[in-house]
Amino acid sequence: MENNGPTTLILASWNAVTISGSSDFKLATGSGYCANGEQLAVNASCQIAVTFTPPSKKSTVTATVTITDNAVTSARPTTINPQYIYLSGQ
Numbered sequence: 001m002e003n004n005g006p007t008t009l010i011l012a013s014w015n016a017v018t019i020s021g022s023s024d025f026k027l028a029t030g031s032g033y034c035a036n037g038e039q040l041a042v043n044a045s046c047q048i049a050v051t052f053t054p055p056s057k058k059s060t061v062t063a064t065v066t067i068t069d070n071a072v073t074s075a076r077p078t079t080i081n082p083q084y085i086y087l088s089g090q
Helices: none
Strands: 017-021 025-027 050-052 061-067 083-089
Touching (some): 025 061
Antiparallel strands (some): 017 061, 025 050
């Protein structure tokens, strides 16, 4: 994720980047990955990476990555709403 805004982007201090849904998807953690409470200066970035282990039975599984930050855009002008990345695999 990259901060293209005019001010510092602050990830929520708790559950800034989470994943829900199938346990076949996992968020990568550690150095260089987006973390709770992280502050990104203008044009700075951090990575969100997801690993996927296909289920043993051939079926489609889904998950959602939720990003909670202080970003305000024309689509989100007055309230802080999470951003979502929808995942699907088999």
